[in-house]
Amino acid sequence: MNEFILMTDSTADMPESFYRENQIPVLSLTYTLENRTYTLSDSLSMPQFYDKLRQGAMPVTSQVNPEAALNGFRAAAKQGQDILCVCFSSALSGTYNSCQLAAEMLKEEGFAQRIVVIDSLCASTGMGLLLYKANQMKQEGMSLDETAAWIEAHKLNVCHVFTVDDLNHLYRGGRVSKTAAIVGSMINIKPILHVDDAGTLQVIGKVHGRNKSLKTLVDLMEEKMGSWKDKNDIFMICQGDVDSEAEQVAKMVKERFGISQSLISYTGPVIGSHTGAGVIGLFFMGDQR
Numbered sequence: 001m002n003e004f005i006l007m008t009d010s011t012a013d014m015p016e017s018f019y020r021e022n023q024i025p026v027l028s029l030t031y032t033l034e035n036r037t038y039t040l041s042d043s044l045s046m047p048q049f050y051d052k053l054r055q056g057a058m059p060v061t062s063q064v065n066p067e068a069a070l071n072g073f074r075a076a077a078k079q080g081q082d083i084l085c086v087c088f089s090s091a092l093s094g095t096y097n098s099c100q101l102a103a104e105m106l107k108e109e110g111f112a113q114r115i116v117v118i119d120s121l122c123a124s125t126g127m128g129l130l131l132y133k134a135n136q137m138k139q140e141g142m143s144l145d146e147t148a149a150w151i152e153a154h155k156l157n158v159c160h161v162f163t164v165d166d167l168n169h170l171y172r173g174g175r176v177s178k179t180a181a182i183v184g185s186m187i188n189i190k191p192i193l194h195v196d197d198a199g200t201l202q203v204i205g206k207v208h209g210r211n212k213s214l215k216t217l218v219d220l221m222e223e224k225m226g227s228w229k230d231k232n233d234i235f236m237i238c239q240g241d242v243d244s245e246a247e248q249v250a251k252m253v254k255e256r257f258g259i260s261q262s263l264i265s266y267t268g269p270v271i272g273s274h275t276g277a278g279v280i281g282l283f284f285m286g287d288q289r
Contacts, residue, residue, distance in 0.1 A: 004082035006134055007072065008066055009095050010040045011088040013238050013268045022135050027072050029088075029095065029270045033059040038269065043177040045264045049242035050277040053166075063094040069102035073115055077106060082114040083193040086131050088121045088152065089199030116148050119200035124271045125238040125263075126160040132234070132263075139263030157228065158194040159286040161220045163213040165224040165242075165278025171280075177191050192216055197289055214245060217282045218252045225257075234261040240272050240279035247286045249280060257282075 009027040019026050028040035029225070035054060038044060044153045055060075055254050078084050085103075087096040097118045103115040111220075130151060137147045138146035191215035207213050225232065235253055239246035246264045253259060 003080075004084055004136060004138070005043055005050060005076055006020070006131065007076065007083055008127065008131050009088050009099075010268060011093070011124060011270050012128040012131055013124045013265055014131065014205060015263075015265050015272060018128075018132075024131070024135070025072055025100070026071055027064045027085075027095070029061060029064055029093070031059045031061045031269045033057055037062075043269060046066075046269075047241060049269050050273065053240075053272065053277045054064040058097070059222055059269065060269045063271050064098050065106065066098045066101045069095075069099045070105050073099075073102055073106050074109070074111070074117070077111045077113040077115075081115070082144050083116070084119050084134070084148055085115065085128065086115045086134065087117060088127060089100045089121045089195065091121070091199035092123055092201065114144065116144060118148060118151055118156075119199070120151070121155055121195070121197070122158050122200070123160060123195050123199075124267060124281055124283075125236045126242055127263070127283075128238075128263075129234075129236050129285075130155055130158050131282045132236075154285075156289060157285050159224045159284050159289050160188075160281060161192065161217045161224075162194070162238075162275075162281035163190050163217060163278060164275050165190070165210065165240075166276035168239070168276065186279050192220070193197040194220075194289060210224075210245075214249050214280060215252065217249060217280065218256060221253065221282060221286075222256065224288060225284065226288035228287060229257070232257070232259055232284050234263065235259055236263045236283040237266055238267040238279070238281040240267045240273075240277045242276060242278050242280065245278075245280055249282060253257050253282070256277055 006024045090096040099117045191203050237246050
C-alpha cells in the first residue's frame, strides 16, 4: 500500500502553518483586483486585502483550472504517493470538476498512483475542519480508503453558520436583492447564513445589530450539534479582519459548551471577495446543517 498525502485548495482558509506542518499541498484559486491577478503564493496581506474591500473594491475570483490541478497532482505522484484531495463545494466552484478531470489526465500520462477527489460540499474553514479531521486520521495510521470513507460519511455533519457586515457583496453574488441590501444596511439588519446539504450558500435568518448576529451564531451551534455536543473537541472560526469579534464568539462558545480547543483564521481572499470585510463564520460538527 502506497503512502498517501492529503491535498486541498485555497478556499479551506486554514493557517499556512497548518499546511506546512502537515505537508499538505494546496491548489490555488485566484482573485483579480485592480487589474492584477493574485494567487495563494502571491497575494496581498489579509489586512491590505480587506482594506481595499472596505474602500469599495470588488474582486473577481476564478476556480482552479485542470492544468493547475494536473501540475499539483503530478508533483505529488512523482514522489510515489497516492493522493486524497478534498475540494471546495461543487455547488460553489468548478474546482472539484477540474480536479476530477486532472486525475483522469494523470492516468493517461501513465502514472499508477491513485487519486481520490472528494467534493466536500463545504466552504472556507468548514472545509478546513473536515481537512483537520482527515489529517488526524491519517496521522493515526488510517488508510486512504478509510479516511475517504469517513469524510464521505461525515461531510454533511460539518456545520457552517456565519454572518456578514456588508450586504453589498451578498447582493453582487445574488444572495439578496438590491432593495434588501440598501434597506438592510440603512436599518442595521444582519443576515445569518449557512451552507446547506447541497453545498450551496443560503440565508436562514436576519437579525437586528451586529452583537445579536454574533450571539445567534452560538445559539445555532447549540441547536445543530445534537449528539455531537460531547464529541466536538475543537471548533473553528473564520473572520474577515475583525479579530476582536472573532475572539468574542470564541469566548461565548467556550463558556457555553466547555470546548477548550479552537482555531481562528482569516477568511481568505477568494471567499472574502464574496462576503466582504467583517464576515464571521463558526464551524463545528453537528447532527444536521
